[in-house]
Amino acid sequence: MTGTRGGRAGAALAALAACAALVLSACGNDSKTSTASGDAAPKQAADPAVAKLVPANLKSAKVAVFGDWAPEEYVESGKIKGWSVDLAKAMAAKMGMTFTYQATGFDVIIPGLDNGRYDVAVASLGVTPDRLASLDFVPLQKEGTAFGWKKGSGLNVQKIQDVCGKSVAVLTGAWEYKYLTENNAKTCGSTPMRIEQFKDQPSAELAVTSGRVQLVAAGSGKLKYSAKQSGQLDTSDLLVNAVYNGLGVKQGSPLGPALKAALQAVINDGTYAKIRSQWGVTSQGDLKTAVLITKAHPEG
Numbered sequence: 001m002t003g004t005r006g007g008r009a010g011a012a013l014a015a016l017a018a019c020a021a022l023v024l025s026a027c028g029n030d031s032k033t034s035t036a037s038g039d040a041a042p043k044q045a046a047d048p049a050v051a052k053l054v055p056a057n058l059k060s061a062k063v064a065v066f067g068d069w070a071p072e073e074y075v076e077s078g079k080i081k082g083w084s085v086d087l088a089k090a091m092a093a094k095m096g097m098t099f100t101y102q103a104t105g106f107d108v109i110i111p112g113l114d115n116g117r118y119d120v121a122v123a124s125l126g127v128t129p130d131r132l133a134s135l136d137f138v139p140l141q142k143e144g145t146a147f148g149w150k151k152g153s154g155l156n157v158q159k160i161q162d163v164c165g166k167s168v169a170v171l172t173g174a175w176e177y178k179y180l181t182e183n184n185a186k187t188c189g190s191t192p193m194r195i196e197q198f199k200d201q202p203s204a205e206l207a208v209t210s211g212r213v214q215l216v217a218a219g220s221g222k223l224k225y226s227a228k229q230s231g232q233l234d235t236s237d238l239l240v241n242a243v244y245n246g247l248g249v250k251q252g253s254p255l256g257p258a259l260k261a262a263l264q265a266v267i268n269d270g271t272y273a274k275i276r277s278q279w280g281v282t283s284q285g286d287l288k289t290a291v292l293i294t295k296a297h298p299e300g
Helices: 012-022 083-095 106-114 175-188 201-209 220-230 255-268 271-278
Strands: 032-034 060-066 073-076 079-081 098-104 120-126 135-150 167-171 194-198 215-219 233-235 240-250
Touching: 060 073, 060 083, 060 106, 073 120, 083 098, 083 120, 083 240, 083 255, 083 271, 098 106, 106 120, 106 240, 120 135, 135 175, 135 201, 135 220, 135 255, 167 175, 167 201, 175 194, 175 215, 175 240, 194 201, 201 215, 201 220, 201 233, 215 220, 220 233, 240 255, 255 271
Parallel strands: 060 098, 060 120, 167 194, 167 215
Antiparallel strands: 032 098, 073 079, 120 240, 135 215, 135 233, 135 240
């Protein structure tokens, strides 16, 4: 569901865990807000062709940010950071808009879009049929699910059947939970994986590194970033079920077409590639063409 890059210091996960405990413990009831800019986000001028797509009454937007999905989006030292955050800031500038960012728990983001608490989600949202029932998406990348295990445990996942009969930690509400649950019987038959949900990603990974759970499943970028930072996980080269993920808005929101145009503008002027490169996440999942994915147009 999410992306990654390795441009932060090794203390990122420790700082993130502290922030998650101190800042995000309410999981969205009292979200931490921040307007601090990411290091990689260049200054942008409004693009008239993009700005004209923004309705006159929508010059500002409340943006929910998933607070513990480094390096896409996360909180460090009280500031909201990440490559997707930097991209959102560049896109907001192209749109001539002011975005106010609020870090929150993943499980409150989709309900918050539905009820109007938030206008945009920067949450590495994977596009799924269920989510298309209420949301539209402007993906920022395409990414698959990878698996991680405690370093030195002797485990290895080279094909999807290697997860059968094992315990697998996943983030509550994440695409991985839905995908693995729906395909458990088909993939594993009489030796199903035992899927365990965790409130946040650091807890899911801790369950594995502490030996309580055998595997963790997450977006490949995020998981490989965590493994690099902690030095406690090995990760699979296997990627399954690559999907678009990125920004979400309420179904039919006029911000959807404007965000799509803004993303294409930052792709065209090189900002997208620059931000991705600075964060170390350039991959085969990079986009060359922005798309708006809706229920009526699920391929964009």
